[in-house]
Amino acid sequence: LAAWLRYAPLPGAEHRASLPxxxxxxxxxxxxxxxxxxxxxxxxIEGIFGKQCKVHHGHYGAAGSVVVGTxxxxxxxxxxxxxxxxxxxxxxxxxxxxxxxxxxGQNERGALYGAFEYLSMLAQGNLTQVAYASNPxxxxxxxxxxxxxxxxxxxxxxxxxxxxxxxxIVSNLTRAAEYARLLASIRINAVVVNNVNANASLLTxxxxxxxxRIADAMRPYGVQVGISLLFSSPSSAVQGQTxxxxxxxxxxxxxxxxxxxxxxxxxxxxxxxxxLVKANSEGQPGPITYxxxxxxxxxxxxxxxxxxxxxxxxxxxxxxxxxxxxxxxxRANAAVDFFQPLDGEFDxxxxxQIKYGPIDxxxxxxxxxLFADIPKSNTAIELQISPEYLxxxxxxxxxxxxxxxxxxxxxxxxxxxxxxxxxxxxxRFNRSLGGxxxxxxxxxxxxxxxxxxxxxNLYAYGRLAxxxxxxxxxxxxxxxxxxxGLDSSVIDTITQMSLESWPAYENYSGNLGIQxxxxxxxxxxxxxxxxxxxxxxxxxxxxDGETIGMDRTMSNGTxxxxxxxxxVASMFENIATTPDNLLLWFHHxxxxxxxxxxxTVIQDFYDQHFAGADTAQTFVSMWESLQGKIDxxxxxxxxxxQVFQAGHSxxxxxxxxxxxxxxxxxxxxxxxxxxx
Ligand code: GCW
Numbered sequence: 001l002a003a004w005l006r007y008a009p010l011p012g013a014e015h016r017a018s019l020p021x022x023x024x025x026x027x028x029x030x031x032x033x034x035x036x037x038x039x040x041x042x043x044x045i046e047g048i049f050g051k052q053c054k055v056h057h058g059h060y061g062a063a064g065s066v067v068v069g070t071x072x073x074x075x076x077x078x079x080x081x082x083x084x085x086x087x088x089x090x091x092x093x094x095x096x097x098x099x100x101x102x103x104x105g106q107n108e109r110g111a112l113y114g115a116f117e118y119l120s121m122l123a124q125g126n127l128t129q130v131a132y133a134s135n136p137x138x139x140x141x142x143x144x145x146x147x148x149x150x151x152x153x154x155x156x157x158x159x160x161x162x163x164x165x166x167x168x169i170v171s172n173l174t175r176a177a178e179y180a181r182l183l184a185s186i187r188i189n190a191v192v193v194n195n196v197n198a199n200a201s202l203l204t205x206x207x208x209x210x211x212x213r214i215a216d217a218m219r220p221y222g223v224q225v226g227i228s229l230l231f232s233s234p235s236s237a238v239q240g241q242t243x244x245x246x247x248x249x250x251x252x253x254x255x256x257x258x259x260x261x262x263x264x265x266x267x268x269x270x271x272x273x274x275x276l277v278k279a280n281s282e283g284q285p286g287p288i289t290y291x292x293x294x295x296x297x298x299x300x301x302x303x304x305x306x307x308x309x310x311x312x313x314x315x316x317x318x319x320x321x322x323x324x325x326x327x328x329x330x331r332a333n334a335a336v337d338f339f340q341p342l343d344g345e346f347d348x349x350x351x352x353q354i355k356y357g358p359i360d361x362x363x364x365x366x367x368x369x370l371f372a373d374i375p376k377s378n379t380a381i382e383l384q385i386s387p388e389y390l391x392x393x394x395x396x397x398x399x400x401x402x403x404x405x406x407x408x409x410x411x412x413x414x415x416x417x418x419x420x421x422x423x424x425x426x427x428r429f430n431r432s433l434g435g436x437x438x439x440x441x442x443x444x445x446x447x448x449x450x451x452x453x454x455x456x457n458l459y460a461y462g463r464l465a466x467x468x469x470x471x472x473x474x475x476x477x478x479x480x481x482x483x484x485g486l487d488s489s490v491i492d493t494i495t496q497m498s499l500e501s502w503p504a505y506e507n508y509s510g511n512l513g514i515q516x517x518x519x520x521x522x523x524x525x526x527x528x529x530x531x532x533x534x535x536x537x538x539x540x541x542x543x544d545g546e547t548i549g550m551d552r553t554m555s556n557g558t559x560x561x562x563x564x565x566x567x568v569a570s571m572f573e574n575i576a577t578t579p580d581n582l583l584l585w586f587h588h589x590x591x592x593x594x595x596x597x598x599x600t601v602i603q604d605f606y607d608q609h610f611a612g613a614d615t616a617q618t619f620v621s622m623w624e625s626l627q628g629k630i631d632x633x634x635x636x637x638x639x640x641x642q643v644f645q646a647g648h649s650x651x652x653x654x655x656x657x658x659x660x661x662x663x664x665x666x667x668x669x670x671x672x673x674x675x676x
Contacts, residue, residue, distance in 0.1 A: 001446055003182055003455050004482035007047025010125050011486075018127055019051055020101055026069025026077055028057035033108040033184070033222045037068045037115035040181075044119040066101040068115050074104050090189060090222075091135035094118055096128075106135075109189065109222030116185040124481045134466075138425040140311070140351060140380050140435025141188050141465035142226065144276065145442065146195040149202060154195050155388040155524070158443030158450035163193050167201060169210025173217040179442060180218035186462020190224040190273035192437075196315065197278065198228040200236035203261055212268035219271070226273035226313070227265075231297065232285040234258070248290040249300040262304040274311035275301045276353070276437075281318045294318065294338060295345035302347035313380065313437060314346070316354045316370055321536030330550070330558030331538025332358035335370045344376040351378040353437050356406040358560070359539060361389050363506045363516040364402070366572065366582055369563040371423045372411035378433040381406070381424050385457045386441035386449070388524050389516045390505060393450040395645045396619065397505045398498035400460045400472035407468045412567040421468035436465040451641055452634050455483065456498060473499065484630045493622050500615055506581075507612025508652040512595075512604060513585030514541055514549070517656055526648070527655035542588055545663060548601065549584035561586060580604075591664045605660055606668040609653040616649035 023045075025038025038055040045053050053066075059077040067074065071093065074081060085093040087106035092114030095102040103118055105111030117134070121127070146154040151165040162175035183191065193214060194202055201207065215225040230236065232247040234257040241261060244253050265272055279286025279297050287297030298314040305312060319334035335358060346352070352374060357365025361384045371379055383403055390397045407421040418428050426434040438461045442448045449455055459479040463470050473495060480494045509527070510517040519528035520539050532541045542550055551557030553573050561572040571577045572586045580595045591602035599607065623642045627635055657673045667674070 001178060001448075003448060004459055004479055005182065005185055006482065007044045007119070007123060008485060009050065010048045010123070012125075019045065019049060020053060020064055020066045022060070022065045023053050023055045024060045024062065024065050024067045024069075025055055025057055026067065026073035027108070031216075031220045033112040033220060034069050034073070034105075036184075036220045037103070037112045040112070040119065041066055041068065041115055044122065048119075048122050062100040064099060066103065066118070068103040068111050069105070070108055070111055071104045071106060074102070085133035086135075087133055088135045089139060090187070091133060092117070093131075093133045095131035096121075097131045109184070112184055112222055113187050120185075120478065120482060124478065125486060136187065136466050137421065137468055138380075138435035138465070139433060140190075140313075140437070141462070142190040142192060142273070142313070142380075142435070142437045143183065143188055143385075143440045143461075144192045144196065144228075144382075144437050145440060146197070146386075147193060147441075148195050148197075149199050149207075153441050153443055154197060155386055155439070156441035156443050157386065157392045157394075158441070158445035158448060160444050162442065162444055163214060168207060169213060173213060175444065176214055177217040177221070179448075180221035180223040182448075182458075183223050183462065184221035186459055187466045188438075188462050189222060190226050191218065192226040192228055192273075192276045192313070194228050196228045196276060197282075197284065198230040200230045200233040200238045202227060202229075203233055203238050203241060205240040205264070208264055208268050211265065211272075215269045215272065224271050224273035225269060226276060226311075228276040228278065229301070230285070231277065231279045231287070232289075233261075246290075247285065249287045249292050249297045250290075255300065255303075258300060258304045262301075262308070262310075266308045266310075270308075272308070272310055274305055274313060274349075276313040276315070277301060278315045278317065281315065286318075293342060293345070295342040295350075298350045299345075299347045302350045306347070306349055310349065311433065312347075312350045313353045314350055315382070316352050316368075317360075317382075319538070322538045323536065324533060324538075324540055324542075327551070328558050329538070330552060330560050332550075332552065332560045333558060333563065334358075335368065336373050336563045339370060339377075340373045342377075343374040346377050348378075349433070351380050351433050351435075353380045353382050355382045356403065359515065362539075363390060363502075363509055364405075364513060364581060364585075365515075366513075366585060367406045367409040367411065367420055369411070369560075369565075369568075371420050372413040372418060372565050372568075373563065375413065375429040378426070378431045379424050380435045380437050381420065382437045382439065383461060384439045385461050386439055387454070387457075389518055390509075391645070392525055393454045394525075394641060395505055395616075395648065396451070396453050396497065396501050396641065397457075398453075398460075398472075398476065398501045399457045400464065400475065401499070401502050403461075403464060404472060407464065410568075411565055413565045415565070415567060418565070425468075436461075438465070447637070452483070452638055453494070453498075453641075455479070484634075487629050490626055490629050493626055497619050497622055501619075504612045504615035504619075504649070507608040508616065508649045508656070509612075510656075511608040511612075512580060512601065513582035515539055515585070517541075527652045529656055529659045541584070543660070543663060545665070547588055547590050548660075549588040550586070551588035552586045557588070591660075591666055602660060602664055602666045603669055606657050606670070606673055609657050610670075610672060613649040613653040617646050620646050 027034035103114035147161040517529040552560035
């Protein structure tokens with residue numbers, strides 16, 4: 001449950017001398033993040049060093065103490081800070097130089113973030129003298145939890161909801177508060193608690209009160225609550241609300257309905273973060289149902305939220321089923337087709353929430369071109385911590401290297417440097433809002449995500465939302481030290497496994513940009529290459545006896561490459577400049593096509609699937625080598641998963657290599673595939 005906030009004893013108590021002897025938390029209201037910061041410091045210093053520090057509130061002698069509070073509170077208590085730092089919203093100043101440790105937030109939440117930063121240093125045995133300000137890259141640092149009101153979780157792999165059961169909010173919200181604590185330590189500032197495939201009964205008076213209880217439980221940690229809405233709620237017979245016969249976003253009664261419900265919510269949750277909306281997507285109702293535009297739908301909520309400072313996260317994941325017999329049909333085109341014409345029409349408090357790739361959380365996708373194509377709109381990136389297509393935490397995949405391929409991608413809008421991370425921060429197109437949404441789907445399982453190692457993904461998600469330039473290896477190693485201690489063989493082994501994990505999974509599940517060749521129709525788990533084609537979902541491979549891949553060129557294909565700004569468009573348009581790892585995403589080629597690596601497509605398929613499965617075998621012995629170096633319980637739990645993954649990677653390898661061997665009839669040069 002404690003995840004990376006264990007405050008495990010640090011060997012070598014000789015460090016103690018340099019530790020503060022008391023804590024001053026400049027706020028005595030027990031529900032304030034500054035108060036919580038004081039408690040957290042007390043607990044942490046005691047856990048790590050066995051030293052008891054008393055917490056004082058209000059003005060108290062600063063010498064020899066840790067002072068935590070807002071910059072304003074500090075100034076009031078102790079006078080101006082020399083060299084006062086430049087802090088933006090949620091930012092903090094941390095100084096361990098001099099006789100006082102200063103942890104000062106731009107706001108209360110920032111002060112708590114600073115306390116967690118200091119404790120993270122201490123827990124890692126880092127007692128160096130530092131003094132710096134840290135500010136977030138972007139204001140929106142949210143998680144999405146696809147929790148249904150009955151307590152189940154869509155694409156969750158760690159048990160039931162910590163928020164809902166039997167249609168209502170659970171009475172015991174201890175886990176919600178514990179989750180908020182974890183999230184505060186990685187500087188996440190809001191959680192959307194229910195599934196994007198939303199249920200209107202979230203809006204009954206009883207459930208609005210329940211949301212209030214969740215918000216009360218999370219508020220001391222600086223975490224706000226947001227909710228997903230069902231677009232057709234006004235006509236869904238919500239108990240306790242008026243029942244209309246329409247949900248047309250331009251209808252006066254519908255506008256009044258949402259205004260009223262929004263008012264009820266803010267009465268109970270004055271700091272509600274906002275609404276997340278999945279409209280006209282995968283069977284969900286939306287404005288298009290009434291021939292209205294997606295922007296008219298988004299602005300309906302924007303106007304209701306505006307007086308309260310709330311935000312609408314409007315999802316770009318809108319697409320229709322398509323007919324594969326049409327060579328030019330392409331689901332990847334959908335988001336830009338829908339949203340680009342609407343750029344400039346969204347209200348200022350609307351943020352377009354864009355999945356990192358144009359299809360759906362695949363093992364590798366090109367960056368969504370939509371980030372570059374709506375410069376007059378606020379944008380946020382949607383990442384998936386819950387590894388729906390990536391092994392569902394029965395396989396181990398450390399995701400930040402994948403995310404970085406998108407965050408660091410240069411879309412070259414107007415032939416100018418246009419990194420995705422600078423677009424979502426608002427800097428590139430001068431937007432005031434933007435950021436990240438991570439689909440986490442924690443559950444009641446003690447590990448939160450269903451596997452201990454998977455928690456590195458949540459930890460790193462928060463770090464990247466704050467600073468997308470953080471290095472995946474450094475973040476990971478901080479996490480390992482906090483989670484498993486300072487033993488260098490533990491750090492080295494988990495680092496190696498983590499960094500090899502995404503390439504391995506890509507190699508055995510679908511390389512060369514073909515997508516995760518998973519069962520896309522039902523489970524999203526395990527190999528099923530034939531399920532990609534012959535249906536309307538548009539995750540096609542177009543594989544036949546001789547050829548494979550989607551032709552997404554402008555010259556002869558779906559035209560998707562043309563959705564990128566010109567420099568990137570011409571890179572992907574041209575087979576010679578398309579990287580091998582996205583070849584089959586953009587081009588339809590013969591199995592005998594020769595890659596930049598020198599191998600043919602089919603031979604590379606064979607080779608990489610064997611290589612990926614081979615790597616997965618080594619994870620077992622690597623993990624076994626840690627026996628005795630971490631506690632038995634977590635060691636056993638993860639070993640079970642690594643053994644499963646090793647076996648299942650062979651299932652993947654054989655299913656896919658045999659499938660393409662049968663289809664193409666081309667033998668494996670190394671003679672590993674087929675009957676022999
Ligand atoms: O990939 C699909 C998932 C759905 C999910 C949808 C979405 C919540 O399989 O389970 O629905 O994406 O992101 O809306």
